[in-house]
Amino acid sequence: MLAAFVSTPAPKDPLSVLEVGDRPEPEAPDGWTTIEVKAASLNHHDLFSLRGVGLPAEKMPMILGCDAAGIDEDGNEVVVHAVISSPDWRGDETLDPKRSLLSEVHQGTLAERVAVPRRNLLPKPADLSFAEAACLPTAWLTAYRMLFVRSGLRPGQTVLVQGASGGVATALIVLGRAAGYRIWVTGRSEEKRAAALALGADQAFESGARLPERVDGVMETVGEATWSHSVKSLKPGGVIVTSGATTGFNPGAELNRIFFTQLSVIGSTMGTRSELESLIQLCSVTGIRPEIDVELPLGQARDGFERMLEGRTAGKIVFTL
Numbered sequence: 087m088l089a090a091f092v093s094t095p096a097p098k099d100p101l102s103v104l105e106v107g108d109r110p111e112p113e114a115p116d117g118w119t120t121i122e123v124k125a126a127s128l129n130h131h132d133l134f135s136l137r138g139v140g141l142p143a144e145k146m147p148m149i150l151g152c153d154a155a156g157i158d159e160d161g162n163e164v165v166v167h168a169v170i171s172s173p174d175w176r177g178d179e180t181l182d183p184k185r186s187l188l189s190e191v192h193q194g195t196l197a198e199r200v201a202v203p204r205r206n207l208l209p210k211p212a213d214l215s216f217a218e219a220a221c222l223p224t225a226w227l228t229a230y231r232m233l234f235v236r237s238g239l240r241p242g243q244t245v246l247v248q249g250a251s252g253g254v255a256t257a258l259i260v261l262g263r264a265a266g267y268r269i270w271v272t273g274r275s276e277e278k279r280a281a282a283l284a285l286g287a288d289q290a291f292e293s294g295a296r297l298p299e300r301v302d303g304v305m306e307t308v309g310e311a312t313w314s315h316s317v318k319s320l321k322p323g324g325v326i327v328t329s330g331a332t333t334g335f336n337p338g339a340e341l342n343r344i345f346f347t348q349l350s351v352i353g354s355t356m357g358t359r360s361e362l363e364s365l366i367q368l369c370s371v372t373g374i375r376p377e378i379d380v381e382l383p384l385g386q387a388r389d390g391f392e393r394m395l396e397g398r399t400a401g402k403i404v405f406t407l
């Protein structure tokens with residue numbers, strides 16, 4: 087079957103090891119089932135995988151992709167929850183030390199078919215397209231958990247989103263706006279800042295700009311390039327929720343500011359199946375939808391990866407089958 091996959095890591099030149107071609111059909115063990123993928127979205131995670139970050143060479147060849155929407159063996163339209171927990175794990179699966187995302191241990195979703203645990207399937211509402219549904223399990227679920235589960239922030243408070251055009255960033259803007267937060271955004275170009283305003287951000291600033299006032303919370307996925315700005319932009323007692331570090335994992339900690347102004351730094355990762363269910367319901371109730379930058383046939387996956395590597399994003403990049 088057709089798939090986008092990696093056979094050897096390339097830390098410095100990830101696109102040099104991206105392969106789009108033939109891979110064996112998936113085999114579903116007990117309790118698992120095979121989904122016919124209709125749409126799968128691209129995440130920065132897939133670029134990290136090509137670099138070998140979180141995906142060591144001994145796990146390769148590996149089909150990339152965490153997110154999918156498709157059709158199950160009984161003909162139902164489904165969304166796939168991307169967090170694979172241990173078979174005997176109960177409760178919040180993001181806390182299972184042995185959890186993985188599709189494409190880390192088990193073959194991923196950028197393929198014609200993917201094997202997944204039955205308990206990871208959720209019904210796809212008819213009013214969500216396959217492409218929209220395929221954006222929810224990673225970027226959108228991560229944004230949902232950051233804002234609504236982990237942050238402790240209330241509607242009406244001001245939240246700074248670092249980055250304007252990425253998958254998680256655009257999800258944070260749309261979800262935050264729908265829930266009544268005042269969303270401020272930083273973006274690296276005039277075009278990206280204008281797009282963030284069009285999505286519902288209240289104000290958009292250049293990366294690193296001094297803000298008109300300090301904010302209640304910052305949503306961080308950028309890491310080294312923005313961390314110092316995030317710390318400095320918070321009111322005393324403010325909160326940073328971090329779920330990613332695209333530009334590097336080791337910024338200066340700025341401990342003096344963190345303890346002196348009593349900031350909270352909160353980690354957040356993906357979300358639970360039940361949070362994904364709530365997110366799908368939120369889309370139905372409010373009518374909000376993932377911002378899709380471009381839909382490409384899976385055979386043209388390289389174009390999508392190039393866009394993301396070069397930072398030419400404007401929402402989610404989706405591959406269709």
Ligand SMILES: NC(=O)c1ccc[n+]([C@@H]2O[C@H](COP(=O)([O-])OP(=O)(O)OC[C@H]3O[C@@H](n4cnc5c(N)ncnc54)[C@H](OP(=O)(O)O)[C@@H]3O)[C@@H](O)[C@H]2O)c1
Nearest residue numbers: 130249250251252253254273274307311330331332355356
């Ligand atoms: N922990 C989890 O469960 C989880 C889940 C999803 C994602 N993540 C992580 O979150 C990060 C974002 O993922 P994604 O899929 O949304 O990636 P993406 O679509 O490629 O978006 C990247 C974002 O980072 C910003 N950015 C990149 N370089 C920057 C720089 N030098 N200065 C300022 N901003 C910069 C971009 O801002 P502009 O808009 O200004 O270009 C853009 O908004 C990744 O590190 C990913 O691994 C983690």
